[in-house]
Amino acid sequence: MTEPELVPWNPTRPGCGAGIRRGEGQFTPCDRDVRYAGTKTFPHTRATWRTYACDYHRDHLDNAHHITDEDLLDIAWRWCQLRAALAGQTYQPVEPIRRR
Ligand SMILES: [Zn+2]
Known part of the structure; x- marks a missing residue:
């Protein structure tokens, strides 16, 4: 299996976590329908x-x-949390499921 191309990833999103290149150094969240769940570990934070x-x-x-x-x-x-955050209301941030 080949490694997928590296893309910026936001694991807190309710949608697909991938960032799509929209221009020089600019990324927007992937807006395709979510079909899979999984995990992602980031080496720099070990979360x-x-x-x-x-x-x-x-x-x-x-x-x-x-x-x-x-x-x-x-x-x-x-x-719900994202909508509350964007509206300037109290919200709970999405947290990692594990920190090493
Ligand atoms: Zn995607």
């Missing part, structure tokens, strides 16, 4: 996150699996 991906970016996840009902609940919760 592991639950995160989501579309069909196209699924190979960027560790332990990728089709989203479950539990994942859908987490995704809904994340959208």
Whole structure:
């Protein structure tokens, strides 16, 4: 299996965590439909996150699996927190599932 191309990744997003290049040094979040859940560990912080991906970016996840009902609940919760944050209201940040 070949390693997928490196893309910036935001593991706190309720959608696909991948960043899509839109210009020189500019990235916007991937807006394809989320189909997979998995984890991602970042070496520099040594933190592991639950995160989501579309069909196209699924190979960027560790332990990728089709989203479950539990994942859908987490995704809904994340959208609520994101909407609250964007509205300047109190919200709970998404936290890693493990820190080493
Ligand atoms: Zn994607």
